Every structure is written in C-alpha cells, then in structure tokens.
Amino acid sequence: MNKTGRGRLLFIAHKGAKQLWGDDEEMRRSIQEIHTGHRSCTAMDDKVLTRWCWKLKEMGADIYVPDPAPRGGQDLTKPTTRQLAQIEQLAFERGWEDGLNDGRLRGFIKRTAGVxxxxxxxxxxxTDIISGLRRWKKQEESK
Structure with a gap:
C-alpha cells in the first residue's frame, strides 16, 4: 500500500474509533491493543491496520474501508491451533487452571516472547514459549 493509502487507513481508523468511543483515548487504545496487540495505529503494519478498520466497522462504526474485508483462515504469522493447544496443556500441567487466560502464563509469555x-x-x-515451558517442566522433574 502506498503512503497515501496508509494515511487514509489511519484516518479511517481514528474516525471509526471516535464514533465508537468519542474522545476517550485510553478506551480506544485499550480495546485496540486487545484486538491488534498495538496501542498505536502507526505501529501496525498495513494488513493489521486494515483488519482493525474492518473490526471497527463490525463494532458499529459508520466508515468506508477501501480494502476488501479479510478472508477467514489461519494467518501464517500467528500461532497454529496446535501450538495454542500445546501451550494451554503445558499451562494446565503447571497447575495454571485458567489455561491461556492465566495471569502466570501471561507473565511467562511476556518474559519469553515480549507480547x-x-x-x-x-x-x-x-515455539519459544512451548520450548521454555517444556524446559521449565523438565527442570522441576529432575529435582
């Protein structure tokens, strides 16, 4: 996407967020971070920014998104279903009852992967998270 197109997407994202949350910048950033992993629109690449615009539209914003809606399917850059299942299983084995939503697992993920x-x-x-959890398990079993 060219720079003009990116600027337009940034404008659309902010316009949609303003329609949904008014001037509550903290609310926008918090919800945006939940859905995209970024508190700032400028930190998103074009693909994520387009998806965010479509999500705003889905939430009720009256905006026109020039790019086509994202298609379903597994994003090749995101963890596979199998990886998520392995991480959740390893969390349960540690006694972290809330699985992927457990605060202790989230802390481990933050330290290991920075997200x-x-x-x-x-x-x-x-893969790094899975390896780290397995190493931790092996260390505790050897004690």
Whole structure:
C-alpha cells in the first residue's frame, strides 16, 4: 500500500474509533491493543491496520474501508491451533487452571516472547514459549 493509502487507513481508523468511543483515548487504545496487540495505529503494519478498520466497522462504526474485508483462515504469522493447544496443556500441567487466560502464563509469555498475549505472538515466538515451558517442566522433574 502506498503512503497515501496508509494515511487514509489511519484516518479511517481514528474516525471509526471516535464514533465508537468519542474522545476517550485510553478506551480506544485499550480495546485496540486487545484486538491488534498495538496501542498505536502507526505501529501496525498495513494488513493489521486494515483488519482493525474492518473490526471497527463490525463494532458499529459508520466508515468506508477501501480494502476488501479479510478472508477467514489461519494467518501464517500467528500461532497454529496446535501450538495454542500445546501451550494451554503445558499451562494446565503447571497447575495454571485458567489455561491461556492465566495471569502466570501471561507473565511467562511476556518474559519469553515480549507480547502480552499468546494470540499476538508469531509462530516462532509460540515455539519459544512451548520450548521454555517444556524446559521449565523438565527442570522441576529432575529435582
């Protein structure tokens, strides 16, 4: 996407957010971070920014998004379903009852991959999280 198109997407994202949350910048940033992993629109790449615009439209914003709606399917940069299941299983084995939503797992993910939630991790980061949890388990078993 060219710079003009990106500027237009940024404008659309802010316009949609203003329609939904008014001038509550903190609310926008919090909800945006939940859905995209970024508190700032400028930190998003064009693909994520387009998805965010479509999400705003889905939430009720009256905006026109020039790019086509994202199609379903697994994003190749995101963790696979199998990776998420492995992470959740390893969390349960540690006694973290809330699985992927457990605060202790989220802390481990933040320290290991630098993201707040495993859904914002890349496949490589998910592999690092799985490896780290397995190493931790093996260390505790050897004690």
């Amino acid at each position: 707040d939630d495993v859904t914002f991790a890349s496949r490589k980061q998910a």
